[in-house]
Amino acid sequence: MIRITELRLPINHPPEALEVAILERLKIDPKELVRFNVFKRSYDARKNVALAFIYTVDVSVKDQAKVLEKFDGDIHVRPSPDTSYHFVAKDPALTNLSNFLRPVVIGFGPCGIFAALLLAQMGFRPIVLERGKPVRERTQDTWGLWRKNVLNPESNVQFGEGGAGTFSDGKLYSQIKDPKFYGRKVLDEFVKAGAPEEILYVAKPHIGTFRLVGVVEKMRQEIIALGGEIRFLHKVTGFDITNNQIVGVKIEGQADLPANHVVLALGHSARDTFEALHHAGVFMEAKPFSVGFRIEHPQSLIDRARLGPHAGNPLIGAADYKLVHHAKNGRSVYSFCMCPGGTVVAATSEPNRVVTNGMSQYSRNERNANAGIVVGITPEDYPGGPLAGIEFQRAIESKAYKLGGSNYEAPGQLVGDFLAGKASTQFGAVVPSYKPGVHLTDLAPSLPDYAIEAIREAIPAFEKQIKGFSLKDAVLTGVETRTSSPLRITRGVDFQSLNIKGLYPAGEGAGYAGGILSAGVDGIKVAEAVALDYLSH
Template identity: 50%
Template sequence: MIRINQLKLAVDHTQEDLLAKAAKTLRIPVTAIQSVKIIKQSVDARKKEEIHFTYSVDVETNNEESILHKAKNPNVILAVKKEYQFPVSGTVPMTNRPVIVGTGPAGLFCGIMLARSGYRPLLLERGEDVDSRQSAVEEFWNGGPLKTDSNVQFGEGGAGTFSDGKLNTLVKDPLMRNRKVLELFVEFGADPSILYVNKPHIGTDVLSGIVKNMRQEIIRLGGEVRFNSLVTDVLIKDYSIWGIRVNDEEEIPADALILAIGHSARDTFQVLERKGVPMEAKAFAVGLRIQHPQEEINRSQYGLSDHQVLGAADYKLTHQCKNGRGVYTFCMCPGGYVVNASSEANRLAVNGMSYQKRDGINANSALIVTVTPEDFGGNSPLAGIAYQRKLEEAAYTQGKGRIPIQLYGDFKNNCSSGSFGDVMPALKGGYEFTNLRGIVPDYISDSIIEGVEAFEGKIRGFRRKDAILAGVESRTSSPVRITRDESLESRIKRLYPCGEGAGYAGGITSAAMDGIKVAEAIASRYKSFSF
């Protein structure tokens, strides 16, 4: 195969255009090309009048060495094919099958890799299956009661199921785990384009079907998935896990316990602290969500209010504030919704969500500021959780149990809002006008205002007075890290902290990659499980 990098084409190009450009670059006729495979596609919108796609493609043809020599182009190289390799099974016998706690990306991908290697894992999920969970969430958004174990945070698929479904990550990937994650997503129902687009996303409507397909495959391979199964105790003897207690009733033995519990499993963190599992508080970020008309973002990024080929535009913005803190946008949802993402009674948190088509009227993003253990108060490893809860309790009170919202101009002037301007809300859940300054500390408010004013220089209209703010965005990542060694094992032996909740990931893809990484650690040590 020959790899061509930096292949530029108009956004409305055809497959024939791609073939012709590849052939011209290689100085061969189109008929000499046997196949072209897109490896990477990105959008270059730096010049609005000349927006184009930039590709890396692999071309199959004869006489590759001769063509490479003839092309004399630094962007034409010999393609080196890399594939992910799961390790050979270890030698330590397993008496009991591995137990995975949580069915978010970390738990599911750990489970699928172990199941395909003969380990027949048991997956335990405190929430409901994805279909029942979706019904519970929709009912809550429509004014029904909050189910504290089946909501936007808890249930099959994890918190990422109700999100934009972004699959890009900054994690370095020399072992091709990232590629394996994307390939598995495609295998279980995602569009194949996620294998090459620069900013892949799935959308919550598609992601829900994918996680169901993964669960069914785990079961087909001899694994087991149980819902409504909350781990209420970890059973430790001589600094080693020997089992767990579920729902305060059933005891289940485990030779290997994988904790893929997610960043909102606060009660489980309390159990772990009580049992002496080593943990530490870690930095995370908090703030508010902001909504703008999607057409406005499109005009800023593409020069058009509606781009039929490129779809809804996104953005990623950062600013270093005068107070020494950084403010940045996070989990930007083109054509998306701000959703009530609460999981505890009398506490309220928000998140962003998009469907696959990203065809909602608004763009939304979190505007967040990093907070550190020095901000939390106290020395407990769970001090960050207490910090989150304080903000969420304030949000619940300010919003009278609904999503508290405010126009940016009123937030800047420190006065409550009473009505919308030209920007209409795109929300999942009821809302209440208020003053969000009463929810977050001044250093957060001041940083957000300074950031929004600075972002105006990058996206025109970002600081418009009627942009809609909502709070509080407090679940950006885990406030806790469950420490582990180079073998991915806790100081409590046979305990494997995993994924975002354990403090080792920051999104769907990185969590899934960490799930695969932990599966590798289990497989490298233990023989395949057999009944």
Template identity: 50%
Template sequence: MIRINQLKFDINHKEEDILLRICKKLKINKEHIVAYTLSKKSIDARKENDIKIVYAIDVTVENEEAILKDINDNNVMLTKEKIYTLGEVKINPIKERPVIIGTGPAGLFCALILAENGFNPLIIERGKPVEERIKDVNAFWKGKPLNPNSNVQFGEGGAGTFSDGKLNTMVKDRFARNKKVLETFVEAGAPSEILYYNKPHIGTDYLREVVKNMRKKLIALGAEIRFNTTLTNIISEDDTLKAIEVNDQEVIPCSHLVLAIGHSARDTFEMLYKNNITMDSKPFAIGVRIEHPQTLINKNQYGKHFSHPNLPVAEYKLTHKCKNGRSIYSFCMCPGGLVVNAASETGRIVTNGMSNYKRNEENANSAIIVTVKPEDFSSNEPLAGVAFQRKWEEKAFEIGGQSYKIPIQLVKDFIADTPSKTLGKVIPSFKEQKVLTNLNEALPKYVIESIKEGLYAFDKKIKGFAMDDAILSGVETRTSSPIRINRDETYQSNIKGVYPCGEGAGYAGGITSAAMDGIKTAEAIMAIKR
């Protein structure tokens, strides 16, 4: 197979133009081409008056080496298709079936690899199946009571089910684990374009179906999934796992336990700490969500082409080093998306963003967050970051009138440290209840000053970013896990048989990286060394 990189086209190009360009690059007639597929598609918008769509294309032809002899082009080369495989390795059997805690991407993909290799895992999820979970979340957004075990954070699919569904990752991948993740998603109903888009995303609407179909596949492969079931204790002897307890009553013999628990499983963190599982507090980031009209972002990115049908809605990624030494950056940017109430604990507010596949809502939103470190916390205890998060989430609950209304504020009022009284031109996207207030009261002073400086810095990169009427909502605290559960080169904690995994354990930062960590953890359980 021949890979052609950096094939650039005008945004108005047609599909037949691609075939003609391939023939020109390879110096062949189209009859010689057996097939071609897109390997990557990206947008080059560095010059807004000369926007290009850029492809990498894999071409199957006869006599590949003979064709390449006549071509002197660094962007044309032989390549081989990457396929995820365990290879010729011995898989070690285990006595009891492995138990996986959590059905987020880490848990699902760990379970999938184990199930595909005959291990029949038991998967435990504190929340409900995704169909029931959606009903609980929608009811909460309409003012019904919060269900602590069925919400934006907890339930089948994990927190990513209510997100933009971004699938890009910076994790280096020599073994095609990333491809395995993407192909599994497509098989489960995700759009096939995620296999080649430079910045793939599924959207929360597609993710719900993907998660449901993955559940069906796991069950067909021999896995068992138990919902409404919470890990409440682990039982060990001589630093070796013997069993687990669920729902404060049932004991299940267990020698291999995967902790794919997610970054909001605070009660589980506490239980593990009491059971002497070693962990450390780690840096994360907190801040607010900001909303602008999506057209503002599109115009900044694409200029006169801002509404062109061949261009996706524009995204941004912004960073700034503040005078106080803190870093501020945009995070989980949701073009054409919604800001949502992502609370999971009584008396605390946290926000997040999500988009459907089409990303066709009026506003763009993103977290604008500032790094915090263990030295910012009130103690040196491993769970001090959790206490830090809870403190500011409680403040947000208070300024919202001790309700679950999302506290919001206009940028101009936030900068002036005065409560907002009325909305401007930007209408908040979220459907749930909201309250105008002063977000300066719900974050540390060093975070507030960093956000204010960052807004002006980002306005220099995106004209209008610090517009008076842009909406801030808060607080955003669940950007990543506040802890890291220590594990060794075999992926086990200090208690043999316990495998910390994924984002909640501190080893991933998004859907794809968490899924890949789940795959690596499954390989470790099967004692496969790469």
């Protein structure tokens, strides 16, 4: 096919206008056009230009060579790259051998789902061990914390089918380099499982929490139909290692499971499993992550600041933002996991701690916009070995629990008061969305002084980019600590642990992804590595 890029049309164009534009761009008659499909659609909403969609389309014509020759040298008319997925193995005969040990995937978040799905599609019949519950039961437990202040440590925003990404914006875009188009495979599988087809081509695709639940269930069903198993409420507590080779895993209340290929798709909050891996001698190292708060503004304010006269156009939807500030004290402050028209959610997985995260539904039509405003930290800030970052997080989360009233309410402060260095006592125009509730206080004691100093400097700086960002009634809710894993379970070029053969660290928990799409892509890469290792023996 032929790929055309930078094809611009008014945002309210009729459906037939795209085909007309293609014919005009290629200078061909309608009878020469076989078919076309949209590969990507973004929009240009700069305040001083006409609102326009910008298309990338793949086109099939009767005489492709002739058309390409005509546009030789034109960077916007070129042959389409091959974006289809090609399996590295398919139905290998070794899976029928009596001594074949099925691959084990620990964790059933985005990385674990795609690792298991790919292994199942290749015929390896994986066994998935998930400490939490199926997604609908897990949703009920999560609402138990949000509505009744009751935490289930094994079934919450962090643990259970779908992983932490289930209770998020369902964002499906990433800045990872993806020359093999693994990301396209992730999106294709989501659409096949019921996600809206537009995620294949919109510039910043998202599914939303409620839709993601059904998608995850259908993907589980496909894995099972292909011979895989999903074992819920199976918490891994230890690892059997002999001569630097994984030979099995220990499961709470169950017999040990023999295994020589184990994918660690743990997620960034499986702290007890990190400790078990460290105890077993698996090499890991501390890595940078970030801590901060959630900030909430009226979504209408963000729409006006970002879209100007185009604010409120239903064809564009709720506006987002991405901000970075380099503070004078050497810290970087940036927006994280921005959720347009969403809510701030309780995301702790441990008793007597408070953690926040952001979530949006597909419609993105809630009153407030929210985002993490976080400060980068490094292992130098929390010396003590690979697990020291976990203790650093726990100390902050425990302090937030106490500042919030020791009942899972989160500590909060109005932006105006935060900048002035005084405790808040009354909400203004912005009503916070966090459940079970927000307890107004002074947030300064919740984070290290350098983080507070950097955020106080960053908010007025962000005001220069988004008018109204330093709105005095905007609400800060603490604390955001689970931006990424505080450690990396380091792996080699073969995707295996540096010192334990057969152990495949993967996804966010291992320090190799950030978000649903990149975690899914990493799951695919690791599944391929597992398959190739099986075939090499």
